[in-house]
Amino acid sequence: MNKAPSLRQQILATFALATLFIAVVFSLTTFLFAYHIEDRFFASQLAEEAIMAEQQLAAGLQPAPRLAYMHYYATVEALPSGIDSIIKRQPRRTEFTGDDNQHFHLQQLSQGYLLAEVSQHLIVRDIRPLMLKFLLLELLITLLLTSCLAWLIARKLLTPLQQLTALIGNTPQQSPPTGFAAKFTPNEIGQLATTLELSWARTNDFINREQLFTRDLSHELRTPVTISQGALNLLAGSPLSAEQSILVNRLNAAQQQIEQTISSLLALAREQSPAAGSCQLLPVVETSILQQHYLLADKDIQLELTIAAGSRVAIAEAPLLILLNNLLANAFSYTHAGTISISYQHSLLTVSDSGSGIAEDLQSQLFRPGSKGPHSQGQGMGLSIVSRLCEKWQLHCDIQSSEQGTRVQVTLPQATPIAPLA
Amino acid sequence: MAEQPLTLLLIEDNSAISANIAEYFTPRGAVLDFARNGQQGLQLALQHYYDVIVLDLMLPQLDGLTLCKTLRQQANRHIPVLMLTARDTLDDKLAGFASGADDYLAKPFALSELWARCQVLARRNLHQPHQLKLGGLLLDKQRRQISREGKMLQLKPICWQILCLLIEAHPRPVSRSELYSKIWGDESTESDALRSHLYQLRKVLDKPFNKPMLKTIQGVGFALELNSNE
Structure with a gap:
């Protein structure tokens, strides 16, 4: 994400630009006003002389203006070129600019016409550089003052x-702070802090409820499974007939499936992500194959395993085994003959x-719980659990399927190899 | 001198779990006392001598964590405690160890694993018979002898190790990686080493007999298969 300019910079820039704009408008108005006053002064002088000239004309005399910079011209043609x-x-x-900085006002x-050449009497033109300097100085002072003001407001x-951002950023997820909103002035930021505190408390309540729920669920489900597992252990250790052995094996397989489902669903239900870790991939894959191999019994299936012996992946062993068990159980269950390869x-x-x-x-509904193929004997949740585990643990999962078979790919980042002790 | 039996206090409120443990442990030479709640468990633990205490976490009257802490404060010796629990998060395990537990086993567990861990905690290898019988196999660890159907098997050291591991793990299959790590540890070995030892083992263990025992599972693991009448 591109970083936007900070609010402090934005406030400073806005104040500076506004000051600049007002200063330019003010300067233009000042000049406009000065020129207008000057023009009105010349116009009133000409008007006074015009009254005198009209009297002279009425008396049949040639008008002779009293002011040296004014002249009378009897016709248009007589006016300067x-x-x-x-x-x-x-x-x-009524106003004209001539050659050599000459400036005329006409009445x-x-x-005839009364013409005043006022270039020697233009005050504004003379003081213009001074006015500019003064306005510029005024602009700089105002700019400095408004910047200070902007900085204080910001x-x-x-x-x-x-302070609020630091409080949120430095807070460990496990122990969110309480009662912090009261420390802020009850303005808009105070309201934000209150809203944050309330939603934080709600999230915390939710997490606590989830932890209590999964803890109770874990206990309530695992206790009867422990009893049946113990009883099965004892049964398997007692003398059994061939038929009884088959039944015990079937019970063992179901027992394993229940254990696996409980672990997977609890892993999904928990808010917490598994602790970071790494492990050797091959032993875990082998363990998972051995735990799921009952699903391949009586099937003509060739298993191909291409995993380098030393490969380490950046995920802890327990969650990896849960993921692999779901992934392999799915592949083993739905392949009836041919080859399954794991690489x-x-x-x-x-x-x-x-x-x-x-x-x-x-295929489009693969990741929805309850999606089931026509030959599926499971609850139709295998791939849905795989994809949800991947999503939860931020692993990318891709599934391609055609008439030739199904390929599931999970991105498992390689772990940094453990450095040998010096 | 006859060896003293392993004395164990089982503090567990679920009677079915207690019955399973008792049925597995008693024939192996353990003497068990039972407590159905925390208070009773603490009293027994402080009054009598036990080699190991197996303690459930969720108990009526006094929970397992508090019991363990109190026991550590009041007992005049360190009694090994193995905590049993249906909780499996890391935080739960850490809380168990923080309260003074020596080991932690999450439910559901295999009874053989609980037995093995109790023996380790008691620092005793009680009633680990020198002779172990599995189907037609008879293993005598002390004499370093093994026979099948009465016929002595002559095994080289690595083959002996592989067979011992498979007998001890039975009926659980043992993976290739597990065999490598238990036999050779971290030492790098030739990738074909295991294959040639397994070939040697089969030649001695299976070839002279009608039915092979050593079973390869999907090329990644090995297990001993017993006849249904064995």
Whole structure:
């Protein structure tokens, strides 16, 4: 995930940009206002002179303005070059820029024009660099002040948020804190802390209930299984006829299946993931094959095992055995003749069989509990348990099936080999 | 001098489990006392001498963890305690050991494993008969002799070891990896070593007789197969 800019940076940037924008608008307005005042000053001077000129014209005299920078022109053509042509196009225009920084204001009379060349009297043009410097200085000071303000606001807002994050981050999962929400000011962050504390407490209650439930379940299921296992041990050790031996073997197989199902379902029900660990893969696979081999009795099946003797995988032995028992029980049950191969290469444990494959309409529902093929004698949960165990223990599981057979691949990361003692 | 029997206190509230254990242990020379609740168990443990205490975790009146802690505080010697429980999480095991248990066995368990662990805890190899009979096989560990149907088998050391392991594990099959690790430990051996020893073993154990005993299971494990009348 790309890391977004921090809230502190965002608050600082927003304040700085807003200050910059306001400063530019303010500067433009100041200049606009200054130019407007200046223009109004020249316009009022011209208006005063125009009254005088009209009186002179009425008396049949040539108007003679009192101010040295104003001149009277009797016709358009008499106006300085450039202005006459603009007036012909835009007769209402009163302000013109001429050559050599000249600047004109024009007032039309009943006869002729009064023209003021004001370039020597433009105050704003003269003080413009000074005004710019002043505005820039003002901008820098304002920017500094608003940045300080932004930093203070960010700190006030973010400090409790950082405290909350640290509290959550440093808390071990097994013992979540209680009563922390009361330490926060009851504003929006205080509300967040209260909500977190409540949901934390709910999750904790849920985990406690789950632990009590699985503990009770484990006890209630395992006690009768222990009794039947003990009785079977005693029975198997007593003299038995051939028929009785077959029955005892059948009971032993069922006993093993019950034990396996209890371990698998309890492993799935528990919130807790198995403790990290590593183990040698081959002995565990061999143990699992030996525990499941009763499923292959009386079947013409060739078992191919391709696992290097020293391969270590990064998963503890107990959960690995639960996973393998489910995986192999499934393959052994649904293959009636042919080959079953178990291999481990490039961190991939592959179990493939030459069975009849999984019906096409079942393949999309493989991971749903209760999916069953037409020849299945189980509860239809084998592959569902495999996939759920993989999901819980974050192992990738892939199942391919065709008429030629089924291939299940589980990614088992290799464990770092144990360094020999020096 | 006759060896004293192994004395064992079984604190377990489930009478069927107690009966199974008693039926397995008594013929092997153990003398058992029973307690059905924690309080009674603690009293017996403090009043009498036992080689081992087998203690269930969930008990009426006084639970197994508290019992074990109290026993450690009050007993004037260290009595080996094996904790039996239907709980199997790591936390449960750690809590068991923290309360002072010496060993921990999760239910369901094989009675043979419980027997073996009790003997280890008592630091005694009681009533481990020097002679062990399995079907037509008669193993005499002391004399280092083995016979099948009365006929003495001449075995080389590794073949002897393999056969002893298979007899002791019976009826559980023993995997290839388990045989390698128990015979050669961590030493690296040739991959064909086991195959040639098994060939030698078969030549002596099975070839002269009508029915082979040594059975290969799916190429990954081995077990001894007895005739139904054996």
